[in-house]
Amino acid sequence: MRAVQERNLATFFIDGIRWNLQGGLSFQIFRVVLLIFMGFGIYAYSFQARYGLEVTGMNDIVSWGFYISNFTFLVGVAAAAVMLILPAYVFHDPDFHRVVIIGEGVAVGALVMCLTFILVDLGGPLQAWHLIPVIGIFNFPSSILAWDVLVLNGYLLLNALVPAYILYSHYKGRKPDERKYRPFVFLSIFWAFSIHMVTAFLYQGLPARPFWNNPLMGPRFLASAFAAGPALITLILAVIHSTTNYKIDRSVFNKLRLIIVISAIINLIMLFSEVFKEFYFPTHHSSSAVYLFFGMDGHDSLVPWIWTSVCVNLLATIVLALNPGKNNPKVLLPACFFLFVAIWMEKGIGLIVPGLIPSPLGEVVDYLPTWVELFVTLGIFALGITVVTWLIRAALIIEERYNTTG
Amino acid sequence: MKSDKPSGRKGCSCTITSAKSDRRSFLKGLSIAAAAGSAALATGCIPDVNAATSEEMKLRWQEFFKDNYRLMTQEEKDATIARLERLAKLQDDLDIQMSNDPPIDRVLYGYAFNITRCEGFMECVSACVKENNLDRKTNTQYIRIFEMEPGNLDPSTGDGQYFHKVPVENKFYMGTQCFHCENAPCTKACPIKATWTEPDGIVVVDYDWCIGCRYCQAACPYYGRRFNWGKPEIPKEEVTTKQHYLGNRIRPKGKMEKCTFCIQRTRTGQLPACVEACPTGSRVFGNLLDPDSEIRFVLKHKKVFRMKEELGTEPKFWFFID
Numbered sequence: 001m002r003a004v005q006e007r008n009l010a011t012f013f014i015d016g017i018r019w020n021l022q023g024g025l026s027f028q029i030f031r032v033v034l035l036i037f038m039g040f041g042i043y044a045y046s047f048q049a050r051y052g053l054e055v056t057g058m059n060d061i062v063s064w065g066f067y068i069s070n071f072t073f074l075v076g077v078a079a080a081a082v083m084l085i086l087p088a089y090v091f092h093d094p095d096f097h098r099v100v101i102i103g104e105g106v107a108v109g110a111l112v113m114c115l116t117f118i119l120v121d122l123g124g125p126l127q128a129w130h131l132i133p134v135i136g137i138f139n140f141p142s143s144i145l146a147w148d149v150l151v152l153n154g155y156l157l158l159n160a161l162v163p164a165y166i167l168y169s170h171y172k173g174r175k176p177d178e179r180k181y182r183p184f185v186f187l188s189i190f191w192a193f194s195i196h197m198v199t200a201f202l203y204q205g206l207p208a209r210p211f212w213n214n215p216l217m218g219p220r221f222l223a224s225a226f227a228a229g230p231a232l233i234t235l236i237l238a239v240i241h242s243t244t245n246y247k248i249d250r251s252v253f254n255k256l257r258l259i260i261v262i263s264a265i266i267n268l269i270m271l272f273s274e275v276f277k278e279f280y281f282p283t284h285h286s287s288s289a290v291y292l293f294f295g296m297d298g299h300d301s302l303v304p305w306i307w308t309s310v311c312v313n314l315l316a317t318i319v320l321a322l323n324p325g326k327n328n329p330k331v332l333l334p335a336c337f338f339l340f341v342a343i344w345m346e347k348g349i350g351l352i353v354p355g356l357i358p359s360p361l362g363e364v365v366d367y368l369p370t371w372v373e374l375f376v377t378l379g380i381f382a383l384g385i386t387v388v389t390w391l392i393r394a395a396l397i398i399e400e401r402y403n404t405t406g
Numbered sequence: 407m408k409s410d411k412p413s414g415r416k417g418c419s420c421t422i423t424s425a426k427s428d429r430r431s432f433l434k435g436l437s438i439a440a441a442a443g444s445a446a447l448a449t450g451c452i453p454d455v456n457a458a459t460s461e462e463m464k465l466r467w468q469e470f471f472k473d474n475y476r477l478m479t480q481e482e483k484d485a486t487i488a489r490l491e492r493l494a495k496l497q498d499d500l501d502i503q504m505s506n507d508p509p510i511d512r513v514l515y516g517y518a519f520n521i522t523r524c525e526g527f528m529e530c531v532s533a534c535v536k537e538n539n540l541d542r543k544t545n546t547q548y549i550r551i552f553e554m555e556p557g558n559l560d561p562s563t564g565d566g567q568y569f570h571k572v573p574v575e576n577k578f579y580m581g582t583q584c585f586h587c588e589n590a591p592c593t594k595a596c597p598i599k600a601t602w603t604e605p606d607g608i609v610v611v612d613y614d615w616c617i618g619c620r621y622c623q624a625a626c627p628y629y630g631r632r633f634n635w636g637k638p639e640i641p642k643e644e645v646t647t648k649q650h651y652l653g654n655r656i657r658p659k660g661k662m663e664k665c666t667f668c669i670q671r672t673r674t675g676q677l678p679a680c681v682e683a684c685p686t687g688s689r690v691f692g693n694l695l696d697p698d699s700e701i702r703f704v705l706k707h708k709k710v711f712r713m714k715e716e717l718g719t720e721p722k723f724w725f726f727i728d
Contacts, residue, residue: 052659053618054544054636063623063633123618123633123660126470130598130617137474137599137615145597145621207717208591208627284562360629361550361582362562 004173012171016394023393030389034382041379044372045120053123055372061359062367064121066377069348071117073228074110074384075152075199076221076347080229081107081159082192083259089185095252101395102240103233104163109388111156116380144202151195158188167395170403196221203355211288211355220270221347226263227317228343230256231336236388238333246396250327257320257332264317264339271310271346291364292354299357301366306350313342462496465489474599475612475651487651494656502647504655507673509606515667515722516607516694518704519581522728524688526551526572526579533683534583537668538654539646541638548632548665549583549680559711559725581689583680584609584630584665585713585721592622592631601662607694607722608667610652618660627714628721631664667691694722 002011047055058065084103088096119125130136131149140146162184169176200221203212234256241248278289290296295303316339325331358364472486487504494500531549540546552564561580586609593601600615601622623631637659649655650670657663668678681689692701708726
């Protein structure tokens with residue numbers, strides 16, 4: 001542990017890296033496994049870079065696939081950090097104050113994954129500089145994708161800089177000045193809603209795709225995100241609680257469960273409302289939903305996928321709501337896991353792919369990701385997990401060793 | 407045809423590009439394989455770095471940093487088409503003539519399709535594929551022809567995959583392509599203004615500015631856009647060498663493309679290839695601002711309708727009934 005006067009911005013970063021390179025054997029193995037997965041991802045991407053997107057399962061009809069599906073879902077995970085930020089900074093909830101840094105770490109990791117998914121989905125990644133304001137051209141405000149680039153990068157900055165400032169203050173042994181960071185916290189709360197609404201508008205704003213062109217899309221994105229995100233954060237907190245000295249109070253888990261249950265129920269009500277609209281009186285605008293839930297013209301690859309998702313979602317929500325184990329983590333943690341997976345299935349592939357099927361000219365095809373897409377995705381997930389663990393590890397050590405302000 | 411010099415690879419069924427890189431990789435053998443690892447990324451994005459001549463590298467470098475077409479001065483436009491012509495010669499040994507003809511004053515193009523006359527021969531499709539240098543490997547087509555049952559006017563109810571003798575009794579045929587909407591959802595969606603409507607009404611793509619995000623493709627309600635999932639492959643002897651920067655030049659991989667009303671032809675006063683090829687005279691093309699044009703006659707005297715009119719996209723493409 002360095003003395004106070006020796007600590008500066010350089011040692012802040014050096015210590016952060018140093019702590020992450022240290023660690024027990026199992027921790028190192030975990031790191032190496034993630035590195036290997038990222039290696040797989042780079043190897044798979046090299047095919048895509050050489051031969052183009054033809055090595056993916058996408059085509060002119062299903063022009064967005066696994067990458068954009070995961071991107072869409074992860075925007076929700078990133079936005080869900082607000083469910084910790086809001087009570088911690090605004091309502092000064094002491095329990096949440098202790099874990100908010102972890103939520104912010106998860107948000108940064110999720111955003112890094114989002115931006116990487118966009119980058120690997122581009123046909124011309126080397127031309128990505130055309131998107132940078134000033135040196136490129138921005139079709140602002142008409143293109144929602146231009147908005148999305150702005151809000152995602154802005155949210156990444158907010159979620160990286162506010163915790164960095166607080167941690168650095170703790171590292172220096174001072175109390176962070178609330179007047180300095182509080183405006184940015186409020187900004188990041190609005191921003192969290194905006195990243196999700198803008199990403200929903202990306203789809204919602206397309207009259208060409210009746211399945212997406214639906215005013216419920218934005219609110220439903222939020223509801224599902226505020227269920228899936230806190231479910232993931234619950235799992236991460238449980239891992240931290242059981243593998244590190246940083247103990248997390250039971251009341252945090254109880255409060256998170258409440259947030260998850262309410263969001264998951266609202267999400268299911270909205271799902272029911274959508275399904276009702278599509279199937280009570282099906283029009284030609286319902287064909288994507290028909291394809292998704294029942295298959296069409298002999299193409300039904302998503303039917304088992306979506307029914308699995310809906311059933312698992314329903315069961316997990318019931319378990320979390322009724323709490324049969326009386327707060328037994330052995331019941332609640334698997335329920336969180338399954339809820340997370342169910343929402344990933346539904347809000348990823350289950351939302352993006354059927355929106356493109358059938359084509360505007362009525363043609364039905366099936367989409368299956370290729371090994372390249374699967375491995376690139378695996379690599380990006382490994383990258384995201386690496387980012388999250390690096391940030392959280394450094395943050396927790398600072399909080400434990402240096403935070404004298406309480 | 408300007409080039410009488412017989413090319414060594416002429417007649418080979420291989421494509422212009424793969425024939426070259428196959429030989430190269432054979433000669434370079436293991437040295438490339440060894441460098442593969444991380445270099446694979448770079449060579450994939452900037453093809454064949456190893457084999458490029460310094461002139462080629464310099465041209466590519468200049469091409470990489472060029473501006474959006476709409477922001478270029480006339481000198482810059484001339485410079486880039488000169489570079490692209492030279493690169494086609496260096497890379498694929500093709501003698502192309504690329505133009506950057508601007509729109510003609512007081513011209514707004516419009517298109518009409520006679521569903522009574524069309525008999526589904528698909529001559530338009532083959533002419534379009536040939537004229538616009540469309541990828542033969544994935545069989546890219548801008549034009550789709552749907553065989554329709556009487557009683558329907560929505561192509562999504564028709565059969566776009568028919569493969570039999572035409573015309574069939576009691577069926578009719580409808581063609582779709584990019585409709586060059588006045589209120590185009592695709593140009594609105596593009597995050598970087600790589601696609602726009604020209605003053606003569608043609609919706610074009612700057613292939614070199616496009617980043618390949620495919621948002622425009624998702625936004626199009628008519629399935630009017632095609633993506634280059636891989637590098638397009640065209641047999642060398644079939645390449646149309648009279649090209650336009652915004653039109654039928656061979657697209658790089660990872661870029662969006664679409665029907666441009668054959669901009670390379672129409673801006674020099676010719677008809678689009680599909681109109682010229684149609685054996686039944688079902689296709690009408692002309693200047694909407696000219697009161698004596700055939701297209702204006704059709705709009706005035708025939709029963710016309712447009713596809714998915716409720717979306718408010720205002721296509722400049724009308725279907726009509728005799």
